[in-house]
Amino acid sequence: MMRRIGNWLEERTGMAELIRPVMSHLVPRGSAWLYVFGSATLFAFILQVVTGIALSFTYVPSTSQAYQSLKFITDNSALDHFLRSVHYFGASAMVLMVGLHMLRTFLFASYKYPREASWMSGTVLLFLTVSMGFTGQILRWDQTAIWSVVVGAQQAGYVPLIGPAIARFLLAGETLGGATLGQFFALHVFVFPILIVALLAPHLWMVIRNGISEPPKQGRPVDPKTYVAEYHALLERDGVPFWPDAAWRDVVFAVAMIVVIVGLAISMGPPHLAAAPDPTNLIAAPKPDWYLLWYFGVLALIPHLLTPYVIIGGPLVVFAVLFFFPLFARQGERHIVRRPWAIGVVSIVIVAIASFWWLASWEPWSPRYDAPPLPPQVVGTVSASAQTGAQLFHDQGCEDCHRIGKFGGFRGPNLTYVGNRLTGVELTWRIANGGYNMPAFGGMLSSQQLNDLVAFLETRKPSLTTGSK
Amino acid sequence: MTDNPTNPTAETGAAGDDTGRRKFLSRLSIGLGSLAALIVGLPTVLDVLKPMVAKEPRVWRKVGAVDSFKVGQTVEVSFENAGTNAWAGKAGATAAYLRRDGTNSFTAFTVNCSHLGCPVRWEPKANMYLCPCHGGVYYANGDVAAGPPPRPLARYPVRVTQGNVEILTTPLPIDGRVPRSS
Numbered sequence: 263m264m265r266r267i268g269n270w271l272e273e274r275t276g277m278a279e280l281i282r283p284v285m286s287h288l289v290p291r292g293s294a295w296l297y298v299f300g301s302a303t304l305f306a307f308i309l310q311v312v313t314g315i316a317l318s319f320t321y322v323p324s325t326s327q328a329y330q331s332l333k334f335i336t337d338n339s340a341l342d343h344f345l346r347s348v349h350y351f352g353a354s355a356m357v358l359m360v361g362l363h364m365l366r367t368f369l370f371a372s373y374k375y376p377r378e379a380s381w382m383s384g385t386v387l388l389f390l391t392v393s394m395g396f397t398g399q400i401l402r403w404d405q406t407a408i409w410s411v412v413v414g415a416q417q418a419g420y421v422p423l424i425g426p427a428i429a430r431f432l433l434a435g436e437t438l439g440g441a442t443l444g445q446f447f448a449l450h451v452f453v454f455p456i457l458i459v460a461l462l463a464p465h466l467w468m469v470i471r472n473g474i475s476e477p478p479k480q481g482r483p484v485d486p487k488t489y490v491a492e493y494h495a496l497l498e499r500d501g502v503p504f505w506p507d508a509a510w511r512d513v514v515f516a517v518a519m520i521v522v523i524v525g526l527a528i529s530m531g532p533p534h535l536a537a538a539p540d541p542t543n544l545i546a547a548p549k550p551d552w553y554l555l556w557y558f559g560v561l562a563l564i565p566h567l568l569t570p571y572v573i574i575g576g577p578l579v580v581f582a583v584l585f586f587f588p589l590f591a592r593q594g595e596r597h598i599v600r601r602p603w604a605i606g607v608v609s610i611v612i613v614a615i616a617s618f619w620w621l622a623s624w625e626p627w628s629p630r631y632d633a634p635p636l637p638p639q640v641v642g643t644v645s646a647s648a649q650t651g652a653q654l655f656h657d658q659g660c661e662d663c664h665r666i667g668k669f670g671g672f673r674g675p676n677l678t679y680v681g682n683r684l685t686g687v688e689l690t691w692r693i694a695n696g697g698y699n700m701p702a703f704g705g706m707l708s709s710q711q712l713n714d715l716v717a718f719l720e721t722r723k724p725s726l727t728t729g730s731k
Numbered sequence: 732m733t734d735n736p737t738n739p740t741a742e743t744g745a746a747g748d749d750t751g752r753r754k755f756l757s758r759l760s761i762g763l764g765s766l767a768a769l770i771v772g773l774p775t776v777l778d779v780l781k782p783m784v785a786k787e788p789r790v791w792r793k794v795g796a797v798d799s800f801k802v803g804q805t806v807e808v809s810f811e812n813a814g815t816n817a818w819a820g821k822a823g824a825t826a827a828y829l830r831r832d833g834t835n836s837f838t839a840f841t842v843n844c845s846h847l848g849c850p851v852r853w854e855p856k857a858n859m860y861l862c863p864c865h866g867g868v869y870y871a872n873g874d875v876a877a878g879p880p881p882r883p884l885a886r887y888p889v890r891v892t893q894g895n896v897e898i899l900t901t902p903l904p905i906d907g908r909v910p911r912s913s
Binding site for chain 1: 780782783784785786787807809812814815816817818819820821822823824825826842843846847848849850851852854856857858859861862863864865866868870871876877878879880881900901902903905
């Protein structure tokens with residue numbers, strides 16, 4: 263019975279005729295576990311589409327109600343709660359898999375002839391994936407989200423000439439308002455997913471047309487004149503059908519990925535919702551989700567004068583380099599051992615991103631507003647003037663950026679033992695006049711206050727701070 | 732380019748006429764299709780992009796009676812935006828820092844750090860604004876004291892009318908055209 267229905271359908275649709283060659287096309291042997299990240303990205307994307315559609319049944323894209331609907335999704339319905347978690351960890355998985363897919367493609371030099379266009383479409387897909395992450399975070403529409411919109415608009419504002427227009431587009435006006443959320447909802451739910459699908463189609467078609475790249479061998483450089491013929495000869499000699507010889511690994515890995523996503527979703531729950539969105543509530547510290555956190559660190563640490571150039575030039579240069587470089591490296595050796603510069607580039611990029619990540623995770627540049635007054639055991643037995651100075655150290659905001667013992671911020675130098683380094687005159691001069699990253703307090707402190715503060719700082723020597731360690 | 736000999740339509744009509752006719756028909760189809768795409772596509776694109784050029788009215792908003800502010804003090808005030816929608820909820824309001832400089836003189840600062848727009852916090856004891864994002868610091872007069880901000884805190888036009896302090900609604904300070912404080 264099923265067979266007859268199948269035959270009836272096949273006669274009219276030809277679906278099997280269409281799919282069979284795709285399934286049975288020959289792929290090079292040895293294309294093992296490192297080749298699973300592309301399909302894993304695709305599966306993560308499908309997971310995002312499915313869970314995203316499900317969430318849209320409940321989510322209300324209204325500036326005044328989105329937060330309440332998210333609260334409802336998170337707190338009132340176990341299944342919505344689960345889906346929101348999966349959507350978040352699915353997004354994380356998609357970003358991670360895109361990264362690994364790209365890393366593998368680069369290290370195997372699979373972007374060389376005839377697969378340059380695969381890499382180029384992949385570059386656009388990478389930026390679209392990150393854009394989906396950013397716009398998705400905005401749909402959370404909490405304090406962090408609305409201030410992230412402001413930060414996004416401000417960054418766009420650095421673009422020459424059209425910057426303010428782009429910023430107004432993101433805000434849907436001149437300020438945050440009732441129309442702002444609609445922009446991000448439309449981008450996240452319609453525009454970017456449609457662009458992703460539109461680019462995925464050729465990206466996947468080219469896998470069929472050009473075949474997956476064979477594992478690189480030393481001394482077998484790509485020569486565009488002969489490569490295609492050699493590749494087909496290799497398949498004839500030693501190829502295996504894609505289904506199931508290669509596809510089973512894709513399936514196993516994707517299933518493992520989904521199990522991990524579901525496990526994380528159940529054990530960790532959806533991302534934290536900050537306070538309700540309110541542009542007049544200034545207690546907010548917008549921070550991107552993990553995959554862009556390192557960039558947040560970059561923006562804090564680049565030399566201040568370079569900021570406008572890095573904000574605009576940085577992403578543009580990264581995109582242009584990624585997008586165009588296969589055109590300049592379309593032939594030659596593919597094996598990593600013969601491409602030492604590739605190892606260098608990858609190592610530098612990974613170390614740089616990891617460092618910025620680590621820094622952005624504890625933000626040493628950010629003032630510690632909540633640093634408590636220094637306790638007596640840290641202040642120690644000092645003169646009355648120095649006692650007052652210790653209080654000023656907290657009240658005047660010194661402690662927001664400077665550390666004494668285990669208390670205070672990290673922005674400025676640690677002052678635990680500053681009495682060993684600087685004399686009273688030097689301290690007075692520095693506090694009054696400020697420095698590169700130090701405000702000048704000359705106009706804000708009375709001379710008595712300045713004297714008290716310096717009196718306190720002069721006592722900061724190893725012998726007096728025994729209680730602080 | 733190869734005609735299918737079994738195709739009956741290809742056999743009818745003179746072969747010589749067909750090339751010109753087909754050229755005409757394909758051009759006609761592409762032309763008409765482009766026209767249709769244009770007459771609905773252009774308004775669609777313009778509609779989506781219209782926030783880029785939309786101008787909102789400037790309105791003076793009361794933020795409090797003059798007497799409710801102490802000379803020398805900086806406080807947070809808020810006011811309704813000019814061109815906001817009914818469904819904006821709280822997102823339709825803007826906050827500002829207001830400082831009473833003298834009997835009838837006020838300065839109103841935007842709350843947005845000039846670096847990337849994060850909300851700066853006024854620290855009354857320290858007499859400075861501190862930005863939580865990347866550590867920008869401003870003096871009480873809005874000038875940059877430390878950190879990455881490239882410009883002083885932007886200011887709103889502010890006036891005193893009939894015993895009330897009023898702030899003029901102003902776009903988010905994203906375009907860099909900010910009055911420099913002395």
